[in-house]
Amino acid sequence: MTIFIPTPLRPFANGQDSIEVTAPTVAEALGELTRAHPGLRKHLFTGEGKLRAFVNLYLNDEDVRYLPAKEETPVTATDTLSIIPSIAGGYSELAVPADLPSTHDI
Amino acid sequence: MATTIEPVSLPELTTDELSRYSRHLILPEVGMEGQRKLKAARVLCVGTGGLGSPLAFYLAAAGIGTLGLVDFDVVDASNLQRQIIHSTKDIGRKKLDSAEEKLKALNPALNVVKHETMLTSANAIEILKDYDIVADGTDNFPTRYLVNDACVLLGKPNVYGSIFRFEGQASVFATEEGPCYRCLYPEPPPPGLVPSCAEGGVLGILPGLVGVIQATEVIKLILGKGTSLAGRLLLVDALNMRFRELKLRKNPECPVCGDNPTVTELIDYQQFCGIAPETPQEASVKNGIPQLSVKELKKRIDAGEEVFILDVREPYEYQIANIGGTLIPQNDVPQRLAEIDRDREIVVQCRSGARSQRIAEFLKQSGYPRVVNLAGGILAWSDEIDPKVQKY
Numbered sequence: 001m002t003i004f005i006p007t008p009l010r011p012f013a014n015g016q017d018s019i020e021v022t023a024p025t026v027a028e029a030l031g032e033l034t035r036a037h038p039g040l041r042k043h044l045f046t047g048e049g050k051l052r053a054f055v056n057l058y059l060n061d062e063d064v065r066y067l068p069a070k071e072e073t074p075v076t077a078t079d080t081l082s083i084i085p086s087i088a089g090g091y092s093e094l095a096v097p098a099d100l101p102s103t104h105d106i
Numbered sequence: 107m108a109t110t111i112e113p114v115s116l117p118e119l120t121t122d123e124l125s126r127y128s129r130h131l132i133l134p135e136v137g138m139e140g141q142r143k144l145k146a147a148r149v150l151c152v153g154t155g156g157l158g159s160p161l162a163f164y165l166a167a168a169g170i171g172t173l174g175l176v177d178f179d180v181v182d183a184s185n186l187q188r189q190i191i192h193s194t195k196d197i198g199r200k201k202l203d204s205a206e207e208k209l210k211a212l213n214p215a216l217n218v219v220k221h222e223t224m225l226t227s228a229n230a231i232e233i234l235k236d237y238d239i240v241a242d243g244t245d246n247f248p249t250r251y252l253v254n255d256a257c258v259l260l261g262k263p264n265v266y267g268s269i270f271r272f273e274g275q276a277s278v279f280a281t282e283e284g285p286c287y288r289c290l291y292p293e294p295p296p297p298g299l300v301p302s303c304a305e306g307g308v309l310g311i312l313p314g315l316v317g318v319i320q321a322t323e324v325i326k327l328i329l330g331k332g333t334s335l336a337g338r339l340l341l342v343d344a345l346n347m348r349f350r351e352l353k354l355r356k357n358p359e360c361p362v363c364g365d366n367p368t369v370t371e372l373i374d375y376q377q378f379c380g381i382a383p384e385t386p387q388e389a390s391v392k393n394g395i396p397q398l399s400v401k402e403l404k405k406r407i408d409a410g411e412e413v414f415i416l417d418v419r420e421p422y423e424y425q426i427a428n429i430g431g432t433l434i435p436q437n438d439v440p441q442r443l444a445e446i447d448r449d450r451e452i453v454v455q456c457r458s459g460a461r462s463q464r465i466a467e468f469l470k471q472s473g474y475p476r477v478v479n480l481a482g483g484i485l486a487w488s489d490e491i492d493p494k495v496q497k498y
Contacts, residue, residue, distance in 0.1 A: 006273065007270050007271045007272060007273040008270060011437050017343075017345075017346070052295075053292055053293040054291055054292070054293045054294060054295045056290065056291070058352045061350075061351060061352045061353050062352075062353055063352070063353065063354070063355060066355055082341075082350070082352065084275075084290075084339070084341075084352065085295070086247065086291045086294060086295050087268045087269065087270040087273070087275060088244070088245055088246050088247045088250055088268060
C-alpha cells in the first residue's frame with residue numbers, strides 16, 4: 001500500500017512524499033514505515049507506543065478513528081494511508097516558539 | 107448555513123452596482139438576489155497576510171458589503187513574496203491601513219472595519235459576533251483553536267485554510283451539521299515536535315491558491331449554493347499539483363461541538379497549546395541549558411577565547427548571515443555528532459535562539475557536558491553587536 005508522508009514529516013523519511021509498504025493491517029503498515037524510517041516514530045507514537053492524539057490517519061478517504069476495527073483494519077496493496085498533520089500557517093509559532101519574524105506573518 | 111438574511115431585508119443594488127456585477131447577475135446561481143445577499147453580508151478575515159490577501163481582495167471584488175479585518179502587524183519586505191495586498195511602498199506601514207487602501211481602491215462601496223488587535227479570548231466573541239462568516243487566515247495554533255471555539259459558541263461558520271511549504275488544507279468548520287476544527291485536531295501538537303516554516307518557508311503562490319479556495323467557500327455559504335467543504339478536508343499539494351479530499355466527521359465526543367461539550371466558554375489558548383509564559387528565572391537557565399547573551403559571547407571572543415559556535419540553521423540561512431559558527435543543520439546533528447568535540451564547551455546558535463535551544467537540550471541528553479544556548483541568536487547579534495549582520 002502507499003503511505004502519503006506530509007510535508008512536515010518528510011525530513012524524517014529521506015524527503016519522500018510517499019512510501020510503499022506491504023502489510024496486512026493499518027497498524028502493521030505503520031510498523032513497517034517506522035522500522036524503515038525510525039526518525040518518524042516519535043512524531044507518530046507516544047513513548048508507550050500509542051498513536052499520538054494530534055496525528056490523523058486516513059485509510060483512503062476515511063478517518064481510521066471511525067473505522068470499526070480502527071488500526072487493525074485490513075489493508076490491500078491498492079489502499080492509501082494518509083498521515084494528516086496539524087499545520088497552522090506560513091509560520092508555526094508552536095514549532096519554533098521564538099524563532100519567528102512575527103506572529104501574524106503567514 | 108450562514109444565510110440568515112431574509113430576502114425582504116436585502117439591500118437594493120445601485121445602477122453602478124448593476125453594471126459592476128453584471129457577470130454575476132447573469133449567473134443563475136448568483137443573480138440579483140445572490141448579489142444582494144453578498145451586499146448584505148458581513149465577513150471577518152482574521153489576518154491580512156498570505157491567506158488574507160487574496161481572500162479579502164476577491165471578497166471585495168465580489169461585492170461583499172462589509173469586510174472586517176483583524177491584524178496588528180506592519181508590512182515587512184519578506185511579506186511581499188506572497189501577501190499581494192501589500193506593496194513595496196507599504197513596508198513599515200500597518201497592514202490594516204495598507205489592506206484598506208487596496209480594497210477601497212478596488213471597490214469604493216465596500217465597508218471595511220479595521221480591528222487593530224490580536225484576537226484573544228477576551229475580545230474574540232465581541233469582535234466575531236457582528237459577522238455572518240469568519241475566514242481564518244491566521245498562522246498559529248492558539249489562534250486557530252480560539253477562532254474555532256468562538257465560531258462554534260456563536261454558531262458562525264469558520265472557513266479554514268492553512269499552508270506549509272507546498273502543502274495546503276482547506277475546509278469549512280462549525281456549520282450546524284458539520285464538524286469543527288477540534289473534531290479533526292482534538293489536540294495541538296506539543297511545541298517543538300513539528301518542524302516549522304521558519305525552517306521550511308512557503309511557496310509564495312500557495313496562500314494564493316488556498317486563500318482563493320476560502321473566498322470561494324465564503325461566497326457559496328452566503329449564496330447558499332453548491333456543496334460546501336463542510337465535512338470534507340481538501341488537501342492541496344502544489345508541488346505535484348494534486349488535490350485530494352478526506353471525509354471529516356463530527357465527533358460526538360468533541361469537547362466544544364459534541365453532544366456534551368465541556369468547553370462552553372473561551373479558554374487560555376496559549377496554555378492549551380503548551381506555550382507557557384516565560385518567567386525571569388528561565389532567562390538564565392532554560393530546561394537545564396545555560397543561556398549565553400550575545401554581549402557575553404562578544405566579550406569572550408574579544409578576550410581571545412576560541413569559542414566553538416555550532417550554527418544549527420539551514421545552509422541558505424548561513425549564506426544570508428553568519429557569525430563564523432560551524433554549520434551543522436539541526437536535522438543533521440544526530441548523524442554528525444562525531445564532528446562535535448565532547449571535551450569543549452559548545453555554544454549552540456540559530457536565528458533567534460529557539461532551534462538552538464532544542465539542539466542544546468539534545469546534545470546535553472547525548473552526553474555533552476558543557477552546552478550553552480546563544481540567547482536571541484543571530485538576530486540579537488545583529489541588534490546588539492554588529493548591525494552589518496543581515497537580519498532576515
